[in-house]
Amino acid sequence: MRNRSIFREHFYLHKWSYFFGTGLLAISLLLQLVVPGLLKEFTDGLQNDSITAAGLWKLALWFIITGFGTFVFRSSGRIYIFKMSRILERDLRTSLFSHWEQMQTNYFHNQRIGNLMAHAVNDVNIMRQIVMQGYFQTVEAVVLITIAIFMMASTINLSLTLLVLLPLPGLTYIAYRFRAKTQAYSLQVQEAIGVLTSRVQEFCSGIGVFKTYVQEEEQLKKFTEENDSNVEVNKHLIRTNSLFTSLSQGIVGLSYLLSIVLGSILVMRNTISLGDFVAFNTYLSLLITPIENIGKVINLLQQGKAADNRIRDVLTTEPEIQDEEGVRPITSITGDIEIKNLSFKYDKSKRYALQNINLSIPKGTSLAIVGKIGSGKSTLVNLLLRLYNPPKNTIFINHQDIRDIPLKTLRTSIAYVPQENFLFSTTIKENIAFDPNPYEDPQIFHAATQAHVYHDITELPQKFDTVLMEKGLSLSGGQQQRVCIARALMKPSPIIIFDDSLSAVDSKTETGILQTLRSEMKSRTTIMISHRISTIQHADQIIVLNEGKIVERGTHQELINKNGIYKKMLEQQTTQHSLELQPLRYIHRQNILIKRRRRT
Template sequence: MKKRSLFTEYFLQHKWEYMLGAVLLTISLALQLMVPLVLEEFTNGIQYATITASDLMELAVYFIWLGLGIFIFRSCGRIYIFRLSRMLERDLRTRLFQHWEKLPAEYYQNQRIGNLMAHAVNDVNVLRQIGMQGVFQMIEAFILITIGIFLMAGTINLYLTLLVFIPLPALTYLAYRFRIKIRMHSTKVQEAIGTLTSRVQEFCTGIRVIKTYVQEQEEMKKFMKENDQNIKANQQLIRANSLFTSLSQGIVGLSYLLSIVFGSILVMRGTITLGEFVAFNTYLSLLISPIENLGKVINLFQQGKAADQRLSEVLATEPTIKDEKDVIPVMELTGDIDIKNLSFKYPNSPLEALHNINLSIKKGTSLGIVGKIGSGKSTLVNLLLRLYNPPKGTIFINQYDIRKLPLHVLRSSIGYVPQTNFLFSSTIQDNIAFDPKDYQTKYVFRAARQAEVYADIQGFAEGFQTALGERGLSLSGGQRQRVSIARALIKNSPILIFDDSLSAVDAKTEERILYTLKAEMKEKTSIMISHRISTIQHADQIIVMNKGQIVEQGTHETLLRKNGIYKNMYVQQSNEMVLETSNERKIRIKKWGNEHR
C-alpha cells in the first residue's frame, strides 16, 4: 500500500475542519454567483424600460446584502482554512524537530546545516502555501466552475457555453506537460537554498579563521558562485512558471474573445437578451480567475510534492540508536562498568576503531586513558554513552548490557564533558544548569566553584546571567572547558567522563580542579581521557591505547617500571615542563633587570 503524503495525512486528520471551511467558502461563492442574475434583471429592465425607481432601490439594497454576505462568509472561510494551514506548519516543524532529536550523531555528520534549515523553513513553507492558497483556490475553482458552467449552459445558452469552453481543456494538457519540469526546478531551488544557507552558516562559525588567514575575498568568491547558482535555479523555475501562466492566460483570453464575438451575434439575432449576454460575460469573468488559479494551484501542488517527498524522506529515516524491544526497566545505575571483548567499526569504515577491549572499572574507582590522536579513546566513550551502538554483549553497567538499558537512564547516569566544549547562546547559568532537573542557584554556584570558574564568572558585568554568543565564543577556551565541567558536575551522576577536558587550562588551574574533583569523585566511577600524564597519574588504573587496542595497563608506578610507551610519554612531558619552567624563569629575571636599570 502506497504511503500517504504528509499533506494528505494532515488533511484527512482535519477533514471535518476543512469541510466547515469549504462550506463557508461555498456559501460566499453561491452568493457571488447570484450577482450575474441581478445584473441580468437590471439590464433587461433598462433595455425594455420596465424598471422603476422602487425596483432600482430594491436592487441596490439587494446588492448591499449580497456584498455583505459575500464579505462575511468569504472572510470566515478564508480565515478558517488559513488557520488550518498555520497549524499544519506548526505541527510539521514540531514533528520534524522531534524526529531530529531521535536521530543519532552519525546522521548529522553526513548532513549540511543548510539542507536541514531548508527542510525546516522552505519545504514546510511550501506545504503551508498548499494548505492556504492551494486548498482555498482549489475549492473556489471547483465550485465556481461547476456551478458557473451549469448556470451558463442551463439558463442562458448551451451552444455558446460549449463554444467558449472549447479552448479550456488545453489548460489540463499544459499542466500535465509542465508538472514534471516545475517539480524538478523546485527541487533544484530548495537544494540551492540549502547550499547557500550552509555557506553562510559556515562563514559565521569560522569568521575568526577566515579573518586570521585573510580569506575574505576567497570566501566572497565561493559565496557569489553559490549565490549565482541559486539565482539560476530560481530563474529556471520562474521561466517555467511564467511560460505556463502566459499560455494559460492566452487560452483564457481566447475563451473571452469567443464569448464577446459570438455572444454579440446571438444578441443581435434575438437568440439571447442583452441581460443574458451581460450575465453570461459576468459569469465568465467570475470563472477566469479560478481557471487561471487552477493552473497555478497545479504548479503549487507539484512544488509541494517535491517538498513533501523531501520531508517524508527525513521523517522516514529510522533512528539506529533507540530503546530495544527487550529493554530492562532499570531506574538508576550505580557505576560498575565491564567491557568484554569489544571490537567496533564505524559505519562505512573498513578498519576497526577498537579491537578486543577488555576492561573492568569498579564503582568509586577512577580510570585514566592516554594515547595518541586516533587511538580510539573518544570512540570508547562514545560507545559508553551509546552515541554509537556497541555490539551486543560487550559493554555492561551494573551487569546489564547497555543495549538493554533505557537510553534516558543510561545517559542521565553519566556526567560527560566532551572534547569539543559546546555552549549554547543563552546565559552561563542556563548552560551550567542544562539538565531536565530544575536546579537552584546555590547548586549552580557550587558546580562553578568545583570547576574553578566561579571567580571568572563573577568578574563579568552580568555574572551568571551573562549571555553567551553562538557556541560560547565570547569565553576563552579554558573558561568554556570549565563551564562544561560545571555542567557535568551539577548532574551528580554516578559516572563521570572527562574527554581531554583540561587541555585548555594551565597547569596550576588543572591542579586545583583535580584537587576539587578528587573529593567529588570519591563515591563515583570516573573516566579521564587526556594527553597529559599529570591529569591521569593519580587514577586507580591507567590504560594506554594505540591503534584501537589497550597496549599497556596498570597504575602510574607500575607503568613507569615497564619502560614502555607510558614511560616515554612521561619523560618527554617532564622534560617539556622543565624547559617551559626554565624559560619562564629567564623571562622573569630579564623583566626584573629591565625594571631595575
C-alpha cells in the first residue's frame, strides 16, 4: 500500500539526483542576485560622477561573468531536473503497465479502456509536469524570494521591504480559497477525457457494425454530447485558473506600485540612494515571476493531487489472481489433469456457471466438450488457465492443486487457442512465434503447415513478413484462426486447449487440421471445445455440458448409443450439412446434363 504520494516516492528514490539538479539551479539563481548589486554600484557611480573607465570595464566584466554563469548553471540545472521528470514519466508508465499485466481478466471487463488510457497518458503527463514545472519553479521561488528579501531588507531598507511585501500573503489566502475547486475540476476533466477516449476506441473497434446499421448520425450525436461535456468541464477549470492567475498578478502589481511610490519618496528624502532604488526594483522584478509562478504551482499541485489519487487507486488495487503465499517453486508440469467436485459462479451472479464437475484427463489423452451457448464450456477452460480462481482443492495437475502451482509455470505449460481470435499489429512470423522461447524459421514454417495456413501466407506479397492490420484484419476469419492455431502448436507445452477454434474454416480444411492435431494429441493432453461434432468425434472422451452440469460422457459411439443430447446434436448437424450440400449437388447434376447434351 502506498502511503506517500507518487512524487515523494520518486524523490526519495532519486534524492541525490534531485539535490544535484537543485544545487545547479541554486547557483544560477545566486548569480542572478548579483546583478542588482552591480546596477546599484553603476547607478551611484553615475550619480556621484565617481565612475572611471576601469570601473566600467570591471562592471562590464562582472555582468558578462554573471550572465554566462547564470546561463550555464541554469541550463544545466533545468536539463537535469527535466530529465528527472522524464524518468518519473517512464517509471510511472512502466509501473502501470506492469500492474495491469498482473490483474485478472475480470478487472478489464469492469473498466473503460478510455479510462485506462487516460491514466497512462493524461494522468502521467500531469505527474511529469509536477517535476518539470512544479519542482523547478518551487526551487526557483524559494531561493530567489528568500535571498532577495534578505538582501532588500539588509542592504537597502527594512521598512520599505516590509511595506512592499505586505500584500503578498494574500496569495496564500487566494490559493487556499481556490484549492478545492481546482482539484474537483481537474478530476472532472480527467474523467471526461476517459469517457471521450472510450467512445473513440469503441467506435474504431466497431466501425463495421456502426456502418452496417447506419448509426453514423447517432454515434456523432453521442460523441458531440460527450465532447461538449468535456469542453464545459475544461471551461470551468480554465475560468478558475484564469481568475486565480489574475488575482495573483493583481497582488504582485500592487507590491510593484508600492515599491515605485514609496521608493521614490525615500530617494527624494535621501533616505536611500538612487542606486538603492534601482537595485530594490531590480530585486522586486526578479521576484515577480517566481511569485506569480507560486499560483501556477499551487494550481498544478491540485491537478497533480487528483492525478496522483487516480493512479494510486490503480496501483493499490490488488490482483485477485496471484501466487498463493508459500507456493513452492515448480519449474515444469506434465499433463495429468483431475477435477473434483468443482462448482463455480462469477461475482455478482446468483447462478452457478459450473456445478459438481468431476473429470479425469490422463497425460496424452484428449477431452472434448460440447454443449449449447452458456453451458459453461469456456468457464471450465478459464479456470484451468486461472484466468479466474477456482475453489481450493477442485482442480489438480500432477496431483497438485493448481492454486499451489506458480502462475508462470502453469500458464507456460498450457498452449491456448481462444474462442475470439487475437492477432497483433506485427508480422505474421512474430504472431506465430509469440511464445518467449526463441524459434528458427523452419519451426515457424512447420507450425504454419500443420495449421494449414502456410500456402495462404506464402501467397501474400511479403509472405511471413507481412505486417498485419490491427487485430489481424488483413486476414480472413479462417486464416486468423489458423494463425492462432499455429501459434499454439509452436508452444512446447504438455497441455493444449482449443476453444471452438475451427468455427471459421471449411470442412475440407477442418479435416486436414484435425489429422494434424490427432498426431499432436498423442504427445499432449488436449482439451477441445466445439459446436461441431465432426471436430471432436475422435476424442478419447467427450462430455456434454448443460446449465453447468455434465449430463453425458463417453466416446463418440457410446454417446450415440445413449440416444441423448449428443445424438440429437449430431442429427441436427447432419441434416443441416445435407441441406447445405443440396444446391451444390443440383449444380453438379446440371453440369453433367449440359456436358451430355453437348456430346450428343
